[in-house]
Amino acid sequence: MKEKYLRQLSPVDEVMELPAIKDLTPRYPRAVVVSAVRSVINKLRETILATKKEDELRNISLEPDDLVPLVRELVKEIMSPSLKRVINATGVVVHTNLGRSILASSAVDAVLGAAGNYSNLEFNLVEGMRGSRHIHVENLLCSLTGTEAAMVVNNNAAAVLLALSTIAEGKEVIISRGQLVEIGGSFRIPDVMRQSGAILREVGTTNKTYLEDYRNAINEETALLLKVHTSNFRVVGFSAEVLLHDLVKLGKENDLYVMEDLGSGVLVDLSKYGLSHEPTVYESVKSGADVVTFSGDKLLGAPQAGIIVGKKELIDAMKKHPLARALRVDKMTLAGLEETLRLYLDPAKAVEKIPTLNMILVPQAELKRKAERLAKKIKEKTRGKFEVGVAEDISRVGGGALPLEELPTAVVVLSPKGLSASEFENKLRKSDPPIIVRVHEDRVLLDVRTIQLEEIGEIVGALAMLSSDM
Numbered sequence: 001m002k003e004k005y006l007r008q009l010s011p012v013d014e015v016m017e018l019p020a021i022k023d024l025t026p027r028y029p030r031a032v033v034v035s036a037v038r039s040v041i042n043k044l045r046e047t048i049l050a051t052k053k054e055d056e057l058r059n060i061s062l063e064p065d066d067l068v069p070l071v072r073e074l075v076k077e078i079m080s081p082s083l084k085r086v087i088n089a090t091g092v093v094v095h096t097n098l099g100r101s102i103l104a105s106s107a108v109d110a111v112l113g114a115a116g117n118y119s120n121l122e123f124n125l126v127e128g129m130r131g132s133r134h135i136h137v138e139n140l141l142c143s144l145t146g147t148e149a150a151m152v153v154n155n156n157a158a159a160v161l162l163a164l165s166t167i168a169e170g171k172e173v174i175i176s177r178g179q180l181v182e183i184g185g186s187f188r189i190p191d192v193m194r195q196s197g198a199i200l201r202e203v204g205t206t207n208k209t210y211l212e213d214y215r216n217a218i219n220e221e222t223a224l225l226l227k228v229h230t231s232n233f234r235v236v237g238f239s240a241e242v243l244l245h246d247l248v249k250l251g252k253e254n255d256l257y258v259m260e261d262l263g264s265g266v267l268v269d270l271s272k273y274g275l276s277h278e279p280t281v282y283e284s285v286k287s288g289a290d291v292v293t294f295s296g297d298k299l300l301g302a303p304q305a306g307i308i309v310g311k312k313e314l315i316d317a318m319k320k321h322p323l324a325r326a327l328r329v330d331k332m333t334l335a336g337l338e339e340t341l342r343l344y345l346d347p348a349k350a351v352e353k354i355p356t357l358n359m360i361l362v363p364q365a366e367l368k369r370k371a372e373r374l375a376k377k378i379k380e381k382t383r384g385k386f387e388v389g390v391a392e393d394i395s396r397v398g399g400g401a402l403p404l405e406e407l408p409t410a411v412v413v414l415s416p417k418g419l420s421a422s423e424f425e426n427k428l429r430k431s432d433p434p435i436i437v438r439v440h441e442d443r444v445l446l447d448v449r450t451i452q453l454e455e456i457g458e459i460v461g462a463l464a465m466l467s468s469d470m
């Protein structure tokens with residue numbers, strides 16, 4: 001029965017000869033059009049094969065002319081960039097799915113400069129010989145965190161992998177059961193540990209681990225005491241954790257290294273600005289940890305990177321490890337990171353210029369004014385097609401950082417007439433540039449915390465266009 005329908009499918013050559021398809025070829029590369037035609041035909045073939053009922057098969061349109069809009073759509077999709085700018089109206093500052101941190105404008109300039117020019121990436125300009133890519137950020141990291149040495153790899157997962165491989169391959173690493181965390185996707189401490197060749201020695205319980213638990217697990221195979229910051233959740237209530245300071249003491253007594261995976265790695269004390277205390281890298285170094293690892297693109301607000309700071313002998317060994325080459329950062333990342341770290345030399349400037357910090361710390365009163373301005377413009381341009389209001393709400397830091405922090409914010413509340421909030425969300429997501437929003441109780445919320453000033457006009461324009469089709 002399916003044969004009949006499959007036979008009706010036009011061959012690629014025939015579709016290519018349709019005038020409407022021929023029209024596409026001067027504008028788009030022929031190879032792209034051919035491949036789109038082939039995909040559309042293959043898709044229809046799959047649909048026919050997957051359809052069980054005869055009356056449903058009859059409803060599939062197989063006329064060559066019916067393929068034209070599908071081909072046109074697909075060609076456009078292939079020709080437009082896959083990685084696009086989006087407007088983040090979710091209020092989640094370090095939004096993992098939307099690219100985590102955005103860079104300070106001077107860091108963006110630094111990235112551009114590194115991308116489009118030759119540089120002294122691995123060239124010592126004073127001596128005229130080969131240099132190290134690490135030095136561009138090492139001194140800065142040392143002065144900002146009080147450490148002896150530093151290096152940077154592709155991300156914090158890579159930093160943990162490299163540190164464990166270097167320090168503890170074939171040896172035991174002691175860690176609290178309460179810290180065997182999963183950080184989204186596929187980063188799970190036990191898996192990274194296995195990959196590094198280190199042997200996991202878990203102690204304590206999910207909610208309580210004492211110094212004694214670590215002490216009792218130490219044996220001649222132990223290489224490292226590891227503390228992992230539970231960055232994306234908190235154990236509250238009946239719980240106990242060993243302080244880094246005490247782990248360091250135990251490490252010293254037993255001649256063992258101590259490492260902390262900090263996750264976010266803030267360089268400024270956020271509690272000074274009214275947020276809950278997130279351990280700073282400086283504090284971990286000061287507590288005596290031999291190695292501290294953290295992400296570049298979480299609360300630090302730099303490009304994606306994994307930063308390793310600590311004792312010189314260990315960092316030197318990591319730089320020489322074969323994995324270092326596989327995990328190394330590229331010049332654009334280094335340029336963006338160096339410039340971001342430079343901003344931290346003056347913390348007041350860091351808070352002002354680094355978007356991640358700035359967006360987290362902006363006062364609610366300012367957000368309210370921004371939301372009111374946006375709401376007024378939307379009302380003016382959408383001719384009563386939406387109910388528009390402003391409300392107080394809560395935004396989140398995101399990126400698995402400060403999971404309990406509730407940032408008081410202001411949102412523009414939109415209820416479109418005759419459209420459900422999820423249909424409306426879908427339309428906004430498909431506009432150009434895509435606008436990503438929150439949906440709550442059948443209303444669309446635009447959290448102005450993460451909306452950049454230049455984007456206000458684009459949002460109003462997109463809503464005006466949608467309202468004219470409604």
Ligand SMILES: *Cc1c(COP(=O)(O)O)cnc(C)c1O
Pocket residue numbers: 155156157158160183187228229230231232261262263264294295296305306400
């Ligand atoms: C986020 C995080 C990681 C992974 O860092 P990436 O930079 O995303 O690779 C590892 N450990 C902790 C504790 C984290 O919070």
